[in-house]
Amino acid sequence: MSATVSESDGQTVGEPPVVTVSRAVAAPVAHVWEVLVSDAGAEALLGEGARLGGKGEPYHCTDGVSGVLRSYHPLEQLRVSWHETPEAPASIVELDLAADGEGTRLDLRQDHLHVASDTAALSARWAAALDAVAAHAEA
Numbered sequence: 233m234s235a236t237v238s239e240s241d242g243q244t245v246g247e248p249p250v251v252t253v254s255r256a257v258a259a260p261v262a263h264v265w266e267v268l269v270s271d272a273g274a275e276a277l278l279g280e281g282a283r284l285g286g287k288g289e290p291y292h293c294t295d296g297v298s299g300v301l302r303s304y305h306p307l308e309q310l311r312v313s314w315h316e317t318p319e320a321p322a323s324i325v326e327l328d329l330a331a332d333g334e335g336t337r338l339d340l341r342q343d344h345l346h347v348a349s350d351t352a353a354l355s356a357r358w359a360a361a362l363d364a365v366a367a368h369a370e371a
Contacts (some may be wrong), residue, residue, distance in 0.1 A: 276364035
């Protein structure tokens with residue numbers, strides 16, 4: 233079990249921040265994908281109440297987080313818009329899956345963030361989310 237977090241992703245002063253988080257999962261890509269698109273996996277990634285439908289369909293969490301499924305490439309990638317609150321501007325969260333030996337590497341990137349975004353809090357949030365996805369996949 234390993235996680236890597238980068239808050240700035242090499243951004244220069246004045247550029248919008250980017251959050252990246254990576255996680256190795258001790259399960260094959262097909263199984264991790266199956267978990268990720270399940271109700272339990274969607275909740276682990278996005279928050280309680282999240283359900284992933286088809287491309288272009290919205291999701292809503294009980295804590296007010298919401299967005300739309302923007303890209304859905306089975307076994308490879310999910311991309312969603314992400315609003316921390318209903319009135320907050322959207323950012324984009326992309327989760328890429330890749331085979332890593334016998335396991336899977338999850339690489340999450342959140343961009344289109346406001347300059348004043350709390351990248352440390354977002355990094356911690358996404359690290360915990362990937363840990364939760366991994367826990368479901370490794371169970």
